[in-house]
Amino acid sequence: MYGVEKLFIPETLEEALEILANDPTVVPIAGGTDILVRMRSQKTQKARLLSLQKLKELTGIRMRFDGSIEIGAASTFTDLATSPLIIERLPLLKTAALSMGGPQIQHVSTIGGNVCNGAVSADSAPPLFALDAELELKSLSAERIVPISDFYQGPGKVSRRQDELLVRLIIPPHADERWFSRYLKFSTRNAMDIATLGCAVTCQLNENGMIASAAIALGVAGPVPIRCNKAEEFLAGSFPSSDVLRQAAEIALTETRARSSWRASKEFRDQLIKELIIEAFEEAAASAATVERNNHGNR
Numbered sequence: 001m002y003g004v005e006k007l008f009i010p011e012t013l014e015e016a017l018e019i020l021a022n023d024p025t026v027v028p029i030a031g032g033t034d035i036l037v038r039m040r041s042q043k044t045q046k047a048r049l050l051s052l053q054k055l056k057e058l059t060g061i062r063m064r065f066d067g068s069i070e071i072g073a074a075s076t077f078t079d080l081a082t083s084p085l086i087i088e089r090l091p092l093l094k095t096a097a098l099s100m101g102g103p104q105i106q107h108v109s110t111i112g113g114n115v116c117n118g119a120v121s122a123d124s125a126p127p128l129f130a131l132d133a134e135l136e137l138k139s140l141s142a143e144r145i146v147p148i149s150d151f152y153q154g155p156g157k158v159s160r161r162q163d164e165l166l167v168r169l170i171i172p173p174h175a176d177e178r179w180f181s182r183y184l185k186f187s188t189r190n191a192m193d194i195a196t197l198g199c200a201v202t203c204q205l206n207e208n209g210m211i212a213s214a215a216i217a218l219g220v221a222g223p224v225p226i227r228c229n230k231a232e233e234f235l236a237g238s239f240p241s242s243d244v245l246r247q248a249a250e251i252a253l254t255e256t257r258a259r260s261s262w263r264a265s266k267e268f269r270d271q272l273i274k275e276l277i278i279e280a281f282e283e284a285a286a287s288a289a290t291v292e293r294n295n296h297g298n299r
């Protein structure tokens with residue numbers, strides 16, 4: 001039914017990279033939730049697959065000495081949603097993980113597969129763009145670190161070379177205090193539906209509640225996930241009032257290139273872009289206020 005000619009199951013990363021280096025027709029498979037669907041619809045007859053399932057080097061979620069967080073590429077979305085580190089430090093990634101398909105998909109699909117698939121609707125993309133994630137790619141002869149914004153090159157197209165594996169994702173350190181984040185996904189159903197639009201924001205407030213820096217990242221607002229740099233610059237140094245957020249959302253819209261598809265018209269997506277940005281910042285500001293109240297209460 002799936003036309004698999006050969007399935008390699010290496011035990012180590014080194015072995016996996018050797019197989020990829022020696023046979024340009026071999027394709028990695030992690031959870032298989034994208035690749036198997038693609039193989040079936042394209043009626044692939046002779047796939048040569050490289051299973052990543054036994055590669056311990058691609059697993060684990062941990063904090064480094066400098067406060068950055070590394071996420072093994074083969075971490076499943078269930079791993080992300082249940083990791084104490086992600087829950088505490090990067091809650092927008094937990095939200096994104098829980099918005100993926102349904103529990104069955106979350107149990108097997110990996111963050112590495114989500115990124116390497118290159119879909120503009122990928123739920124991990126807006127959070128990873130907002131967090132300035134970096135990707136560690138390895139081949140038998142080389143290793144490189146690529147900012148996620150350089151990795152996505154077009155719909156379904158990423159800058160991974162055939163002989164490379166994505167080994168881990170690295171999230172640079174963020175301040176602990178007064179740093180807030182949100183991921184909002186609009187889809188027509190609550191589960192088993194890909195994003196009509198995805199919006200991730202992060203926000204660093206200063207002691208007075210003013211925005212010191214902000215990040216806005218969108219999925220399905222153009223051919224690749226994007227950051228809204230002009231809107232981010234506009235927000236820095238402002239208080240997150242309704243008026244400021246509305247203006248920021250209007251600026252962000254000028255940085256997008258949403259298109260009509262069978263899922264939604266361009267006009268609908270443009271409206272979503274503005275509303276989700278405002279809602280995400282309002283929710284982030286509300287959690288900032290709650291934290292501030294609790295801190296006062298504990299004094």
Ligand SMILES: Cc1cc2nc3c(=O)[nH]c(=O)nc-3n(C[C@H](O)[C@H](O)[C@H](O)COP(=O)(O)OP(=O)(O)OC[C@H]3O[C@@H](n4cnc5c(N)ncnc54)[C@H](O)[C@@H]3O)c2cc1C
Pocket residue numbers: 027028029030031032033034035036037052058073074099100101102105108109110111112113114115116117121122123124160164165166167192193194195
């Ligand atoms: C029913 C259903 C619902 C879904 N819902 C959602 C959803 O809500 N949101 C969403 O974003 N996606 C959704 N998807 C798509 C899919 O589940 C995700 O994109 C998933 O993260 C892919 O991960 P995987 O491990 O299954 O990748 P695979 O299918 O194994 O691989 C995907 C691609 O990445 C490559 N690859 C995988 N890992 C690596 C690596 N470490 N290094 C190099 N290349 C690699 C593979 O060669 C392949 O090209 C859904 C899919 C299904 C079937």
